[in-house]
Amino acid sequence: MCGLSGHHLATCHYVNRPFPRLPRHGQQHAARGHLQQGGVIAYATESCFGLGCDPFDVRAIRRLLAIKARPNHKGLIVIAANLEQLRPLIRPLTPAQLAVVNRYWPGPYTFLLPAAPRVPALLRGRHDKIAVRITAHGEAAALCQALGHAIVSTSANRAGQRSLKTARGCRQAFGVRVLTLQGRIGKRRKPSTIIDLDTGRVLR
Template structure:
C-alpha cells in the first residue's frame, strides 16, 4: 500500500500524460532525489530536459521502466540468460548500459552506442512508468548543483517549465550504480 501514497492522483496522471504527449517535462520522486522525466523517444522533450539541466548533449540520459517489456523497443535484443541476469538485479538501484536499439535518438544515448536503463526499486517511480510508459530519469537539478529532494524545491527551481508530481524520495543517499552490462565494469 505504500506505493499508493506515492502515486499522484488520477487527475495528475492525466495531466502528466498530456504533458508528456505534448513534448513536455515532468519532475517526480525517485530512489535518491527528484528526477526530470520525459518521453525518451521525443526529440523536443529530450532537448527540453537537456536545456533545463544545462547538460551537455554528449552525456546521454537514463531511462527507467516498470518492466523489461517496456525497455525492449529501446535496447538491442537480449538473450534469455542476459534477461535473467538483469532481472536478478531489478527492481533495484542499478542502472545498466545495454546496446541501444536503432530507434534510440542520439540525444538520448549521447555519444554512446549503449543506453542507460533501470527498473527502479522506488515504488512510486516504477508505478509512474507503468502508467505513463518508459521515462527519462535524470536528477532534477541544474548541472553541477545539488540534486533536489522535494516537489517544493523543484517548483522553486523550475517553476512552470515542468509539471512537478508530489511524492516522497526514497531513502538512498547516492544515485544508482551504473554498470556496463557487457564488461561488468562499474562506472558510478
C-alpha cells in the first residue's frame, strides 16, 4: 500500500577541449549515436544541466561516475518521457502506486520504486530501489522521445561543486569527455523532490 500523503509532498586521459558546438537540428541524432557508443551527454533539465547515459550500459555509467567523481554507492536518477520508458527499470506498479505517480508526473517529483531485476547495481547504489521521474522539461522529454528510452540524469558538476546552468559551462568543464547539447534549463531553482513511494518519506 502506498504510504504517500499530501503532508509529505509539501516539501583514459582526455584533452580538455569541447566537442564542436552542435546545430540544434542535429543534436538528438548525435546524442543517439554517442549514447549507443557508451558516451556521456550533458543536457538541459528543470533546474540545471544534467549528465546522462544509457541506463543499461554499465561501462557508460562507470564513465559518468568517474567524470562526476560521484561515489558508486549513492545511485543515480533516471528520467523518461512517459511511463512506458520506465517499465524496463521498475517492478510492476500496484493500482495505488499508479494513482500517485499519475497525479504527480510529469513533474519535479522523483520517486524511489522497486527496481527491476536487470537494473545495473550502479544505478541503485546501495539501495534495492531506483530513483525515477517523468520529466516535465520539454527539451529533456523530447530528447527521451527521440532516443526511444529513458536516460540517466544527474546534475552536471563534480561532486561537491555547484551544478552547471549552461551548455557553455559544461563544454568548458568537461571538454571531450562529454557531448554537450544546446538547451535552456527550466525555471525551477531546486532539484527535484525525492520521495520513497512505499513509505511517503521525503528524502530531498
